[in-house]
Amino acid sequence: MNYQPSLPEHNDNVSHQHPLREFLFLLAGLAACALAVFWALGLAVDVVADHVSPEIETQINRAVSLRLVAKESFAPRQEAMLQALTDELKQCAGVSQPIQIHMRQATEANAAALPGGHVIVHSGLLDKVASRNGLAFVLAHELAHFKHRDHLRALGRNVLLIALSAALSGAHSDVTQLLVPVNLAGYAQYSQQREEAADREALRTVACLFGHAGGATEFLEAMRATEDRSSTPAHYFASHPRTELRITALNSAIRDLRLPVKPAQPLDKGQ
Amino acid sequence: MENLLLWVFLVALGFFFGRLAESRHYRSIVRREKEWLHLPTTTSKHPIGDAGDMPPIARSRLAHGSVVVSIDYFKRMLAALRSLVGGAVQSHETLLDRARREAILRLKESCPDADQIINLRLETSSISNGSESSIGSVEVIAYGTALYFERKQ
């Protein structure tokens, strides 16, 4: 035999499809599947959350709630005033579990509902509201989160998608890490929906207690004045809808429910 | 949001620099393969040529060439996505093709005066940095017997 070497003209051992096209195609397909699964699992979580008994809810809350240090309150009279207003709102809000108000010193105006019936109110909030109605709306919004069991729903959703991905491909795999931004996007949309629902429920609560809807949008209007107006993409991932949209939604709800609007009672901030 | 941007940045970086490195490597491989075409290589145990016409073998030695090639972030993401839906993982095909051809070239370059290389074998193994799901690099070793014929004086 003799030796007649030659090199192949084209390389058969590789595919010649452009990798970027394949990547985008796979990514889009998988992201769509992940969002669809997220949506379907979310419906399941909602069904479960609606039917969970209050005893089980209390147990879950106890398992996940932060242990709030019972500090000496820095503004006992204001905290007592907030607590009294909350207790008045509870019947109209349809919340029977004990709710405890905690005031924290902070310039940023914020209020948060935590599992276990705790509501944290920042002292900066009291600077933004001038009427009792406005303050009642903020507290009623937090109470609505408890009524809707939003914490349970959020917990269920977050755990389910990551657990599914981890079960399929391993906890630290690249795919699970890839799904985290997709999860955040889906969760942000869901969270914004829950916030809108809480706004509507708070409006109903305030109208039930005071007989009218005056002052309900006071806090949001005050926030809008100081907020960043640009519509950046970050809003898509934010947990709350844009303030402008919340005010518009509330005003149209007031019109649709034909709620009367009367002057609001001024707030006695006390000291 | 920041995580997503960082991830996109890493993937883009991996893609651009990965493609650059790959095309540069392929050019080098093609050029060197042409240079080394004159060295007969076979996977058989017998040298190439008719038994009667071949000069006696002066000496022989075991020669080898090896290379470790790493993947970029873009390829890794692509493989991760592929491993969910199944199918050919194209990103790794080019990687292994390059690694194999490079290993054979290094084998030939390690014995420049050889007359033939027989019983060529290739072995591939993956080298990971500990976490089982992220494969860091691939090692290919090519080895064979290099034959040196007696020179006619």
Added chain:
Amino acid sequence: MFMTNIESVPGKTILTCHGVVSGSTVRAKHVGRDIMAGLKNIVGGELKGYTELLEESRNHAIERMQAQARQMGANAIVNVRFSTSSVAAGAAEIYVYGTAVTVG
């Protein structure tokens, strides 16, 4: 195209040697097969899904090697060897290599 894993094709003589040819594929399994494999881990037995996948990949790699040999003008491949290795999470590389020759 003749393929053997011995030095020659039985009954034929090698006329020309063209050099080493190889074919390779990297295949990934999909989550469906993964889940079935996970279940099979409990009861034991052959993982038919994986066997089929690797069988398919091996045939594809052989086809690629034959295509390369044809490009060089050969009509047989001798001394064929196979190798399987795992190169990425959930993906395996199959490659097959041999010497391309013309037999007559």
